[in-house]
Amino acid sequence: MKHMIYLDNAATTRVKEEVLDAMLPFFRETYSNPSAIYSFAGKSMEAVNEARKNAAALINARPEDVYFTGGGSESDNWALKAAVEAYACKGKHIITSKIEHHAILHTCQYLEKQGCEVTYLDVDENGVISLDALEKAIRPDTILISIMTANNEIGTIEPIAEIGRIAHAHGVLFHTDAVQAYGHIPLDVEAMNIDMLSASGHKFNGPKGIGLMYIRKGVKIRSFIHGGAQERKRRAGTLNVPGIVGVGKAAALAASHMEERMAKETALRDHLIYRVLNEIPHSRLNGHRTERLPNNANFCFRFIEGESMLMLLDEAGICGSSGSACTSGSLDPSHVLLAIGLPHEIAHGSLRLTLSEETTMEDIDYVVDELKEIIARLREMSPLYTDFVKKEKA
Numbered sequence: 001m002k003h004m005i006y007l008d009n010a011a012t013t014r015v016k017e018e019v020l021d022a023m024l025p026f027f028r029e030t031y032s033n034p035s036a037i038y039s040f041a042g043k044s045m046e047a048v049n050e051a052r053k054n055a056a057a058l059i060n061a062r063p064e065d066v067y068f069t070g071g072g073s074e075s076d077n078w079a080l081k082a083a084v085e086a087y088a089c090k091g092k093h094i095i096t097s098k099i100e101h102h103a104i105l106h107t108c109q110y111l112e113k114q115g116c117e118v119t120y121l122d123v124d125e126n127g128v129i130s131l132d133a134l135e136k137a138i139r140p141d142t143i144l145i146s147i148m149t150a151n152n153e154i155g156t157i158e159p160i161a162e163i164g165r166i167a168h169a170h171g172v173l174f175h176t177d178a179v180q181a182y183g184h185i186p187l188d189v190e191a192m193n194i195d196m197l198s199a200s201g202h203k204f205n206g207p208k209g210i211g212l213m214y215i216r217k218g219v220k221i222r223s224f225i226h227g228g229a230q231e232r233k234r235r236a237g238t239l240n241v242p243g244i245v246g247v248g249k250a251a252a253l254a255a256s257h258m259e260e261r262m263a264k265e266t267a268l269r270d271h272l273i274y275r276v277l278n279e280i281p282h283s284r285l286n287g288h289r290t291e292r293l294p295n296n297a298n299f300c301f302r303f304i305e306g307e308s309m310l311m312l313l314d315e316a317g318i319c320g321s322s323g324s325a326c327t328s329g330s331l332d333p334s335h336v337l338l339a340i341g342l343p344h345e346i347a348h349g350s351l352r353l354t355l356s357e358e359t360t361m362e363d364i365d366y367v368v369d370e371l372k373e374i375i376a377r378l379r380e381m382s383p384l385y386t387d388f389v390k391k392e393k394a
């Protein structure tokens with residue numbers, strides 16, 4: 001295969017060598033079930049404890065408040081469904097946003113069918129919720145606010161600390177889907193008043209199919225997966241020891257050089273944004289200009305159909321995405337782009353490029369050079385564009 005430039009790190013990331021190396025002994029040698037009595041089991045349990053410590057440290061949590069799950073979607077489902085069950089005596093009202101991941105939105109729709117009421121907050125043109133609207137939406141029967149830390153499509157970072165403050169001032173639980181943020185930007189469950197937080201291994205250079213949930217001490221969330229007594233009886237199932245070790249290692253690596261990586265990715269991202277907006281006509285940046293994930297760039301190109309653009313980029317060895325991985329394959333424009341006010345025809349021509357610390361400046365320049373040509377070529381073939389140019393001239 002020719003050189004591939006992978007710019008779809010919001011969909012998934014490469015498992016780091018150090019992470020894989022840390023995991024392998026737990027397949028080959030230390031394969032014990034950590035719940036057993038013999039000392040061979042103790043070795044697995046020690047590794048799990050170490051991983052839990054590292055995973056907790058990244059968000060300033062106590063290790064005993066971190067629970068390993070089967071991924072981000074499971075954590076999101078758990079947070080919402082179990083909160084509804086545990087706080088039924090208080091009410092059945094949930095507040096979330098229109099730009100959440102489907103793991104939240106589809107769970108909310110399911111809960112509505114079960115008799116819950118859900119308020120879906122609007123976002124502004126940058127994808128930021130209004131704190132004022134949030135506060136006004138709180139009712140006596142509101143049991144949960146679930147707002148994502150950072151959006152997976154447009155990269156916008158929500159004002160999490162302020163949301164946490166408002167939630168706690170009104171005695172409402174606050175959950176955040178931090179799957180895109182955990183391991184990428186600084187998070188602090190204490191300073192930000194977060195009660196529950198979802199994260200996923202494969203979004204920060206760990207393995208797939210393993211995630212975690214932070215649950216603040218005192219929050220009445222019970223088990224979502226019933227069975228054995230693992231994870232303080234809150235999440236049954238034999239521990240995925242290699243996966244947990246991988247997540248712990250990825251968390252430790254993320255903590256060890258977060259600032260450095262953020263600075264590097266931000267510089268690359270800003271170069272990409274600058275070149276695209278300056279060199280490609282009728283392009284726009286989606287998401288907040290500065291309050292955004294260091295590795296996220298999301299554009300719309302008028303008169304362009306996203307799928308064709310992605311196919312031509314693929315021919316040039318570039319992996320990007322249009323909308324999110326879960327929605328590609330469907331023809332509906334992204335709910336996030338519609339929520340920030342883009343009309344359907346423009347939302348169709350979107351491109352998300354998400355970088356990693358392995359991305360280089362040469363990669364970015366190559367991508368922009370290719371993209372310029374691809375867009376010019378597609379526009380030449382577009383009757384809409386030809387019409388537009390004629391009208392401009394007239």
Ligand SMILES: *Cc1c(COP(=O)(O)O)cnc(C)c1O
Binds near residue numbers: 178
């Ligand atoms: C990827 C993602 C999820 C789902 O995580 P999985 O581990 O793939 O189930 C949830 N929320 C956001 C914001 C995501 O980006």
